[in-house]
Amino acid sequence: MSARDLEVQLTDDHIRRLASCRPVEAIVELVWNAFDSGATEIDVRLIENGLGGVQSVEITDNGDGINYESIDLTFGDLGRSLKARQKTNSRGIPMHGCRGEGRFRAYSLGQRVQWETVTITGQRYTIRGEHAKAKKFEISEPVLEDALSKGTSFVAENIFNVPIAIPSREALADRLSSTFAHRLLGDPKVKLSLNGDAIDPQKLIAHKDTTVIQSPHGEILTNVVIWKSGKKKELYWCDASENARDHEDVKLASDFPFSIYVSTKAIDDAIEANMLGIKDMAGLSDLRRIAVNHARGVLSEYTDDRGSKIIEGLKDKGVYPYSIPPVGEVQLITRGVFDACAAKIFSSVKAVSSAPKDTQWLTLRLLRNAIERSPEEMGKILRELFGATDEQISDLYKLLERTTLSGLISTGKLVGDRLDFLSGLRQIVLSDEYRKVVKERSELHKIIEKECWVFGEGFSLGTSDETLDSVLSYHRSILHHGEDTIDIEVDSERYAKTIPDLVLGSQYKLEDERLLHLVVELKRPSVSISFDQKTQIERYASEVSSDANFDKDRTSWVFYVISSKIDKRISDDYLGKGPSDKGQLPTSSSNMKIFVKTWGQLLQDAHTRMAFLKDKLDMRSTRDDGIEYLSKKFPAIMEKIEDRKDTAKQIVHKKSGIIMDGLMPNEAIKNAGDRSHI
Template sequence: MQTYRLEAGDDHVQKLAHENDPVRAVIELVWNSLDADAHHVDVVLHRNETDVVVGAEVTDDGHGMAPEDIATEFKWVGNSWKRTALRSKGERRPLHGRFGQGRLRAFALGTQVTWETVGDRIDGKRVQTRIRARATSRTDVEVSDAIETGAETGTRFIAEGKESLDPLDRDTASERIGTTLAPYLITHTGVAVTYDGQRIQPADNIARDTVLPVEWEHDGTLHHAKLRVIEWTKAKERTIHLCDGDAVVIDTLDTAPGPDFTYSAYLLWDAMPEHHDQWLLARMETTPTVLGGLLNELDQVLDDYLDARRAERRRELVEEWKSGNVYPYEGEPASEEEKVERATFDVVATSIRRHIPKEKSKKRLTLGLLKDSIQQRPGDVGALLDEYVGLPAEEREQLDRLLRNTGLSRVIQASTDVTNRLEFLRALDLIVFDPEAHKMVGEREHLHRILERELWVFGEQYNFMVSERGLSAALDRHLELLGEDRADKTPVKRLDGTVGRLDLLLSAAATEHDRNRHLVVELKAPKVVASLTELNQIKSYAKAVAKDPRFASSTTQWDFWLVTSEIDDDVRQEGQSARPRAGPGFRTRPARSPRRPSQGLGSRLGPDHRRGQAQARLLPEELAT
């Protein structure tokens, strides 16, 4: 028998073990079995006479471990052969355990852990070996002498010595294991994982499976990933997994949005293993990293998906109430105010759907009372729900976010749209032009979010198309409006080779003789005095659109606005200059003197863009106040 001393401090081993999370330990052990090309993995829970779980056993029929592998696997942390390997040794499956920490999680399941493994040595002989470790000395691993055997290859793990492993006995344990392994088990149909006597079959629990593209820029390079969102029919899971390109989990984020959904989101990126355990730091970095940029884009894509699903589910539920004669409104809305009221009702009612009685008469009564509350006491709706429904904090926060993001939290307290808009404009005037207030207003976190929800500021005719996305996304939406697909997937780039990121892209369809009109808005924080740098930024977007033939359309006009509270002398002179600035087809006209320093400086690409010549004007436009 030999004794290996793990090359790590005992406290470090204890930290890596995550001993307060036995379910995570089981998941890691199952991954180890799958990395060994196992076709059957069986997790058995050991219970005492009072039916309390006190131990666990994981058995597989993989290739096992030969004596020469054991030294590598158990002597080092983070130096596993899997770190550089991309596929398993036998069946070339994607690997999970590339960081040499999975075996340490075993201490979350017992104070004494044992592996009994059968594998083939280099000389071809099949041998059986026992590996044992104790929590009293986590860095010491006892390895028995190898004994020749005729048994089938595989590994049996046994953990014992814990007084209680209650988390393993909950339904959520099986759900968590299933959702974590879901993409792997769905792909590898010949692999079976059994937990406490029940086979884990995530494919039977899928309500919706959606794959979304994720695109972001870092250091002038455009990167691509995918987000796979699986909504579950039964599981209560809500998690985000960071995965490699084969959907093998590398890390799991500690929080996930959308308390009104049960889902698992798998962010698939080939380079993810290179950024293992870096996501928390990437979230905190002030200077964006490639991983930080990916996580920011993940937030946006997932939020957009959940908002779209809420709208879809809201429509379905409202139609169900109407067909069941419990919806408290009849016919079509008689006024704009009633449209707003109904929209508010739909948001609130569908958000608390789980708390609405199933019995028809009680359902009709509840929905009727909610309608009366919105009509009579709109400002108290949240407090009333807290008092009578008892919404959990997470659901109340979600409801508040829905109302806030749709702009309804203010609208339901205003008697008319006119009153509300006047109040909004007064507030906007304050935050943009007040000497003290405008210093605290940021572009992206404040001004952008505000105007994104109040597009009427730019014109009633405009509809939302793109927010904080690259030129490629703008091209996709443009072609979508024309009923076309983008055959050429080459990213749209500016003349300097970067992809850019538009603040807002709005569109007014079928206006001005059945022509489409797009408006690109570049916002700057009130404290920013726009210089030629900011002006050249918006110009670069116009030039990119003019240069790329995929944007060509005889029925589409493009306007580009730079919106800022103040401009410097260089920009003012540029706007007032009447000399040609960009060659044939480009003309300018003098700027008007604005009543306020807030200006929009923009270029316009007209129908001649179809022939590759951009007709453009440099014209100032005031932020409508």
């Protein structure tokens, strides 16, 4: 019996576009064709060669076959498939395809394709095609056969010339599960297998949510399926019968693979209108937004629930590193992020979840320490201890990025450190046991220069403990920003003793584009600010304001002199009393302010700036916390201060004139706080 050729009227470009689709899309399309033929059993096979490579793709089904009488329409007319008129198959299920593009997509699987079919009337015949002559199909003459063997077998061969690789068996099983989940779950008679292994979406589903959403575009049936494994994050556009018609990737942050199935009559209407593509449908972006927002909530709820179960399991096992409930916002959020990270690690890093109990105990304590102190260390811990992949570690960091942990912990630690610093500073400048033994230049100065925020958030250390010419050079360099160098002639003899302890340069411009600088003279805590100190700070201000190298229109200055006490005559007669000029000395310059402050006022100002965060984060700092902070940050300085403090304590004033350790009591106290070298 002779065969005949069937030629399709189609441009080469159109064929090339269809034949260059991804192989997995072609397989999916051919499986849909099998379902449309009324098949209840479909088997996809990747036939491997001796080297483990795929040499052919086979798809067999028990459907109604390809009707020979309508073959001219079925294979010969692209865009007007018989299924577009038929609407439902022999089982009464709505058709999926309607354009007849599947046969050309098959060329992405191999250079030669063949369909061998037996119809419900018992006609057996073969359809063959070659990519090189894609417009023509060879149709054999039908022969009669037992109709009980109805169905179609498809094979694609010579796949070595296919530009895109055939998917792995695992990847294909994953795609078949997600694409045909609704069909397989909704129709128990239907069976789909891959190389003989049943595709059972139910076994792969971790969670499923079905919700009907009312939208401006009509009723939307949204199914969100969270899978147990895989990487897919996708959305399927389905018709009203829940047949997946098209799909797309979704950019939605999630720790779990998921598929969103959006079923709406609007898809049927688009198909009925013979629209070129569902993604061209009006209102699609609104439908996508509604579905994705709903899925985001489902995923968030599932993540929280799953994480809670993992954490409860860790507690029951006795490896959870916290024993008491969190207190305050920082602890609450830190604990929440620890739980999220622990749940993520135990659900994705098998080496951790399957590790012995003592190893899990250690891991969680290392994790706690990393989160509370240095979140970036978590990746190093997981990589070195358990061989976690870069992708797993990247996922963990993405989880952290989606929380407020990094910023909150950084803020919490910053606030905690500052509160401790203020507590410690209060002790060494105001308490009797410390203030008499602290040295101004070599100790107090060195401590303050590392904590310049106490004068204001915008200041950073410029120059420290330099003669005034260095101070002027510093400010000139800031103003000129790399312009030609201008030498500043300074009478060294005149200024030799004009040494402000700290010069703090502003890190920002004022709204009027001026630069603000702060000059601070720290006085020994035991020194009261008298006329001498007032005169000294006024001299600083006068020399700077009269220097020709500073543009008065672009530069503003704030000068401070700070100690524990202010002479009553200075306070009563010279310092401002109002809320805006409290503690300010009068000056004749508009670009300069001079303040006289006590340590108590400075500390109170700093506490006031931090009051909101302190209360919000529910943080407190004690005297001991403050001294401990200073001892850790300034060990050498605090060791000397503590030694002199202890020396002073050892002197017992039983009666005047008794020598202790070779010194008279008053002399010992004096030498303990000796500042003759200052």
